[in-house]
Amino acid sequence: MLLDSGSGRPVGLLWYAEQNGGWFIYDFAVQPQFQGQGYGRQALETLQAAAQAQGVPHIGLHVFGHNRRARELYRRAGFQEVSVLMRLDVPPADGEAPEEEWLDEVDERARVVGRVERQDHWNAPRPGRYVRVINAFVVNRAGQLWIPRRTRSKRSFPGCLDMSVGGHVGAGESYEAAFRRETREELNWDTDRLAWEDLGLFSPMEAPLSAFMHVYVIRSEEAPPYNPADFSGAEWLTPDELLARIAAGDPAKGDLRELAELCRGRLR
Structure with missing residues (x-):
C-alpha cells in the first residue's frame, strides 16, 4: 500500500x-x-x-x-518497451458494431453526476469520477472460494484469476439488480434459488479499489455451471491460498487481491 x-x-x-x-x-x-x-x-x-x-x-x-x-x-521513470502485444478486433459477420455499455458516473460520495460509456471511462478516467460495480464470491462450508479463471478471449485481464461473479452496474440499475443479472449471465444461476448475503458497499475513498463496489457472498457446496464464454475453468481456494497464489505470480484481475484481503474474515 x-x-x-x-x-x-x-x-x-x-x-x-x-x-x-x-x-x-x-x-x-x-x-x-x-x-x-x-x-x-x-x-x-x-x-x-x-x-x-x-x-x-x-x-x-x-x-x-x-x-x-x-x-x-x-x-x-525510465522504463522502455521490450515487447508489444497486438490485437485485431474482428467485426461481427453481420457488420453490426459492438453494443455500447452505458454506466452511471458518480462522484466521491457515490452521487450520480452523469453517464459514461464503459470503455471511455477506463480508457480516459477523469479525476473524481467513478463507476459502480458488483462482485461476489461463491463460498462453501469449508470456507473455500470458488475462483474461476477468465478466458483468454477476454478484452481485459485475459487468462487471469477472477471473482466468482463480477460486472458493472448499468446506468439506472441498482446494485442488487446488477448482481442478479451477472450471476445469471456468468454462472447460469437464479439468485432466487440461492442462499446469498450482501457484505456491503466498499468505497475507493477508503480502500485501494478501482470503483464503488457492492460485494456479495453466495453460499453453495456445488460449483456453478458457469458460462464457458466467461471462464475457462475454476477451483476451490481458501482466501489465504488465493492470496498466496497471487503473491507467487499467478495473474489476477484487478481488485481481486484487495477484495480477498478486505473480506477474508467474512468469507467463511
Whole structure:
C-alpha cells in the first residue's frame, strides 16, 4: 500500500514480486483523487532505489496500450518497451458494431453526476469520477472460494484469476439488480434459488479499489455451471491460498487481491 509520507493516509498500492531474475510490478495504482500529485513518480523512484540497493538488475511491468497516461509515467521513470502485444478486433459477420455499455458516473460520495460509456471511462478516467460495480464470491462450508479463471478471449485481464461473479452496474440499475443479472449471465444461476448475503458497499475513498463496489457472498457446496464464454475453468481456494497464489505470480484481475484481503474474515 502507498502511504502519504506526511499524513500516513493510503493513496494507492504498488505490488511487486521476484520474476525472471528481477522484480515485476503486478499491480500499481494511485487512487483517482490523488493522481497528478507526484505519488506515482515517487513510488517508482523509491522502488528503483530499493532495487539498486539490493542489486536487482531490472524491473518489469505490463501496461495496456490505450493507457496513455500510465505509459507516459513509466517512460519518464525510465522504463522502455521490450515487447508489444497486438490485437485485431474482428467485426461481427453481420457488420453490426459492438453494443455500447452505458454506466452511471458518480462522484466521491457515490452521487450520480452523469453517464459514461464503459470503455471511455477506463480508457480516459477523469479525476473524481467513478463507476459502480458488483462482485461476489461463491463460498462453501469449508470456507473455500470458488475462483474461476477468465478466458483468454477476454478484452481485459485475459487468462487471469477472477471473482466468482463480477460486472458493472448499468446506468439506472441498482446494485442488487446488477448482481442478479451477472450471476445469471456468468454462472447460469437464479439468485432466487440461492442462499446469498450482501457484505456491503466498499468505497475507493477508503480502500485501494478501482470503483464503488457492492460485494456479495453466495453460499453453495456445488460449483456453478458457469458460462464457458466467461471462464475457462475454476477451483476451490481458501482466501489465504488465493492470496498466496497471487503473491507467487499467478495473474489476477484487478481488485481481486484487495477484495480477498478486505473480506477474508467474512468469507467463511
